[in-house]
Amino acid sequence: MIRLLPDAVANQIAAGEVIQRPSSAIKELVENAVDSGATDVRIVVKDAGKTMIQVIDNGSGMSETDARMAFERHATSKIRNAEDLFSLHTMGFRGEALPSICAISEVDVRTRREGDKLGTHLIIAGSRVECQEPCVCDKGTVITVKKLFFNTPARRKFLKSDSVELSNIVREFERMALVNNHIRMGLDTGTRTVDLRAGSFKQRIIGLWKSGLDNQLLPINVETSLVKIEGFVSRPEFARRRNPLQFLIANGRNMRHPYFHKAIVGCYESLIAPDTQPCYFLKFTVDPQSVDVNRSPTKDDIKFEYEQQIWPILQAAVKAALGRFSAVPSIDFTSDAIPVRPLKEGELPKEPVIDMPEDYNPFKTDYERKPSASNWESLYENFSRGRKETGQVMTEAPMMSDMMMSDMQKKEVAEVQDETLFEKELKDELAPMCMQYASKYIITSSRHGLMIIDQHRAHVKILYEEFMRRVKNMEVVSQSVMFPEALVLDESQRAALLEIEDDLRRLGFSLEYESGETWMITSLPAMLKNGNPKDIVLRILDSVTEDSANYGLDARGEVSIASRAALMMARSSAIRRGEKLSAVEMEHLCAELFALPDPALTPNGNRVFCLLDQSRLDSLFQ
Structure with a gap:
């Protein structure tokens, strides 16, 4: 009943551990090049490594016999016995990388040693040797990997988009280049070329x-x-x-x-x-x-x-x-306080778009501008502004007589008083008194027990759902910024920007290319109030290369750019843990949270609140 697996099957099993994505194959090939004594290593990828990966080095090269043996499982030049495992001086030593790669791809090898007149050309596909013959080539080794995972379609199907895989390749290249600063290293992704000369750390x-x-x-x-x-x-x-x-x-x-x-x-x-x-x-x-x-x-x-x-x-x-080195924060008086981009020839300055209601009247009192329950944005303006400007907790103003109220004010009061049945039940469900613990949690009671709410996650949930509602209803308004902010992007971020630039524009973000690695943020969504625009854009770009499990899903069950942007904006703009809230603010937060269809979890699945029911409380007191 127990049989030895064929080498081809064993190599595919090993490949599942060693070669998980194109960046894994590049890592193994570059480590072999470094161990061969190379002083110049070049990496070329096509379609983020899915179509082709090529690693070129000027190392010691291999003989005809070594080139064939290198693709046998557990064949290695790095160790001779078990004791060598405890005194390793090389990057590789298992002898699993090359056979694992050739088990799931088509591999083309050209290699020549220093003193040999001719090199060796070897072609292997799916662990099967198809060709080995002499060839003319430079000293060193050129390994080309084509059609990665061609014979394991399930694993190829689970590869991410090109921008994600390219980002992983760039990050793997950064790690390898940092370790091997004494080696000249280059990367050609098809859209950009990086060339790093040997130098100090x-x-x-x-x-x-x-x-x-x-x-x-x-x-x-x-x-x-x-x-x-x-x-x-x-x-x-x-x-x-x-x-x-x-x-x-x-x-x-x-x-x-x-x-x-x-x-x-x-x-x-x-x-x-x-x-x-x-x-x-x-x-x-x-x-x-x-x-x-x-x-x-x-x-x-x-x-x-x-x-x-x-x-x-x-x-x-x-x-x-x-x-x-007296590493304490300091003020740099040599830099501009606000980066200003000079206007190009023939370009006119943009007029900022101010987002305010049509019925705005600056001469009305704060109470007269009191928002209706349906106006979500205005409801939360007092979270920080009320305490900062007055230093006092917000209080309810006395009721005004009908003679003193305008038609608009009467309408707003009617909207506040015209509560739905659900809102009435919600008020019955939550006690009017809320208390804050450790400036992190809101504690209140309900018919089902004692409720503990994470204030930051609750506000993230509210902001996220509001932004997604606006996107769905096409109510996102873009607002030009008076002073565009400079944004420096690395290789993976640039790839992500090219992929989602149109989506960002539909969400209210506009980025214009300046020069080199610099882009300028020229417009933002009008509803973005407190967040750092630069930080939010960078977070959105980085999220494109991350696992989709960290983000909410759209109506089709997919992770959309809107959901990523909504979550990043919500996290950046939400009230923080450690921020003290007044009783009115806590009640507003709870009311908005439990008005949502699914208030229990954040978009990425974190718990917003927990409930200690009667039986749980009784058990604590035995």
Whole structure:
């Protein structure tokens, strides 16, 4: 009953662990090129790697026999026995990458060693050798992978869009280029070419991310008997709310290490805002025998024997860098307070579009402009404005006589008093008294028990549903900005922008290309009140490359750009945890939340409130 699997089947099983997407294949091929002693590695992809991946290196090359053996399972030049696993100095060592790749694609190899007159040409498709013959080629190796997952259609079907896969390729290239700063590396995606010359670690960082990082980084260099730590951390004032650049490298290998990440972030605890993260680029050099890299097929989960001893060394090094260079927020008096884009020849200045109701009268009192229950935006204007301007909690004004009210005011009062049956039941369901706990939660009671509401998630849900309603009813109004804001985009963000630019325009966002890597935000949705436009646009672009499980679905069950934009705007504009609310504000928030058809969960499935029923409360008191 127990039989050995054929090599082709075994290789496809291994490919499921090693080669999950085009970026995984590129990672394995580049690591082989680095291990071969290459000083120049080029990557060419077509259709985000789905149609073709080509890796060109000037390494040692392979003989005719080695080229054939390289695609046999567990064939490797990196180790000879089990003891070698505990003293690894190479990127690869399993001998699974090449056979896994050729099991799910068509592979074309051209390779030649330094002293050989002729090289070797090898073609393999689905683990079957179709051709091997001599050829004329340069020293080194050229591996071309075509039709990835051609014989595993289920896995190919689950690949993401080209922009998502291209973004993963770019990020994988960034990780590999950062580790191998001593090697010249290039990437050609078909739409853009990146060429990085060999240089220092800092030169490679600046070459990859040209966003003014030169003045943001603080050097770290400490060496002990256990570990050598070198690299850079960012100044506190340059901490990022989104997409922080965080890289840890152990013995020339990228790694994920939550324990060391926590040690680094802890050094910034009192220096940066709670919702921001510092950037860091740190290399750890330790005895290879004190680390275990053979924990996962991706080889990025690394276990340190002395990680508890390395923790205080790492913290001391980061804190010393922050203190030595007086890393405290400062004001840059040399930069413009507001970036202003000069008008092009023949261009006229745009008049800002002001979104205000037709019946707006600046001479009316605040009470006279009191919103109706159906006017959602105005209902929430007092969340922050009332306390900031008056420093007092909002109070109800006395009723005005019919003689004192205008027709518009009578209509507004009638709308407030004309409640639906559902709203009356809702008021019966929720007690009129709400209290706030820890400036995070709203506690109230209902017929079914004690209700605890997350104020931030509740407001996110309300804002999201309102924006989606406006999109559905085509009520989104675009508003030009008086001073366009500059936006610097990396390769993956540019690819995402090209894909969704028309969708963003329909949602009220307009971006105009300026020069180089810079775009200008020229208009925004009028309903965007408190959020940072630059941050929201960047979050939307990054969301295009992320898993769709993090976002709401449209009517067709798909993740639309509108749902992504709505969630990003809601998260950016919603009241925060830690913000104190008045009793009126809490009641308004609860009323709007429970007027929604599905108030229990946020668009991405997080719980908005929890209910402690009578039996649960009784059990707490036994």
